[in-house]
Amino acid sequence: MDTTIFLVLIVVLIPLTGVISAITPWLMRENECFAVTVPATAQKDPVIRGYKVRYTASLLILSLVCTVLIGVLIANASEQIAMIVLTVSIFVVVIGSFLLMLHYRRAVLRLKDERGWHAQTSIHAALVGEGDTPRPLPLAWEFLNVPVIVFTAAVSWMLYPSMPDQVPMHMDLSGNITSWVDKSPATMAFPLLVQVVIFVTMLFSHYMIIHSKKAVDPAAPASSAYAYGLFAHAQSAFLVVFGILIDAVMVCLPLSFANVLTMSQSAVVVMVASLACVGAALVLSIRYGQAGSRVAGHVEGDDSLVDDDDAHWKLGVFYFNPTDASVFLHKRFGIGWTLNFARLQAWLMIGGLVLVMVILVVASSMMFD
């Protein structure tokens, strides 16, 4: 029973990821389309709408095909093949959405030239001294993860004597345990290490939100700044809540080591938490849109462009602007933030995160040697 639930949950993950990718063009700010700066009025252009509809339809069909394929394979073929197809599917949806974006980006760039959408100015706006604009939650909230990690350590400590000499580490899709490891303090440290990595990642992401460039549209500075504030606040709250949730379900590992929970029960708990996370991300995306685009008031304008920073966005997604002091800024295609790769701090952050991941991999391989 547990394994069936687990399989259903895995299969649900694909269309959910697909839907998030498919609706992306509709969640972006009015003055951007497929990572190209356009006048806000362009969103009503039938050609632009056509591109967005085709992008969405293509991705929905792609993820539907992948979902059906995996469903059939899991039901009929071997587990290995199903898992390979699952991994490949996620890869295909991610790469597919990127290639589709690049395709329509070229199309929008051509259209932009045809319609003569060129900026004669480079107007940027910032809000100064407005205390009532919503802000992200303070970074201190992330430290609520610490008691969760301490609790997991305490549970591991208390259950350690009652655990068998060998504890389960991996199972197949039918719920059979396929690998066992010797019970040791190092084994107990594994879930804690994962929690610490999640904690560090959340801390980094939260820091990124707090120190990001605040998106202000010069055509509607006050309303766009307010909308961005709501978006940043909601995203930071999401990080706190779901970071803690994912950290909390890690307690399932020591519980399954001690046979309080079966391995497949643990897997179901982890999958439900992951799905809740993806589901909440979807709800937030639709509610707020990228950088608050869905809560910003609509300002009537003409089809003039007051600013065009296409030149700084390599392949539409990599921001490289040495004259911009910001290290973090909102993405142009997708929900969330990205880095200014022209800044040294951006590379130091990436280096730091890579280092954390390497430490995790090395530490876990040493534990299970």
Next chain:
Amino acid sequence: MVIEIDAMSSDPIYQQIRLQIIAAIASGELEEGDQLPSIRSLAADLGINFHTVHEAYGVLRDEGYLVMRGRAGAIVADRTLTSIQHRAADEDALMSERLLELALAHKARGGTERDFLAKAAQQAEVAYKSERATTEKPQTVAKEDR
């Protein structure tokens, strides 16, 4: 307040920032003791170089409009501070010099004293009467006559 800059304008960006902050102080939108963002965060929000905002804040501090508060940023100067009053006196002297230059130029173009005073009064009215930010272009007679 909203600071808006045009990176393609021929006016230096630090001047655009400086003028808008002065206008906001004049209109009361920024009050004594109001906190301005840190140099880094304003530069990031405007998408410009750190040094440009540094320059604008530096000039505003030298002119007595701002007091720097290290990493926390800057605050709008308290006008009753003696150091600020001292700077204000310097700025007043500078203003008198500029007014003289403008009056001489007006006279050289054949303008009358009355006309000069009328135009000066009109701009003063713009600065003092408007409740909102006076970042707009100076009012011209021609625009009103049309």
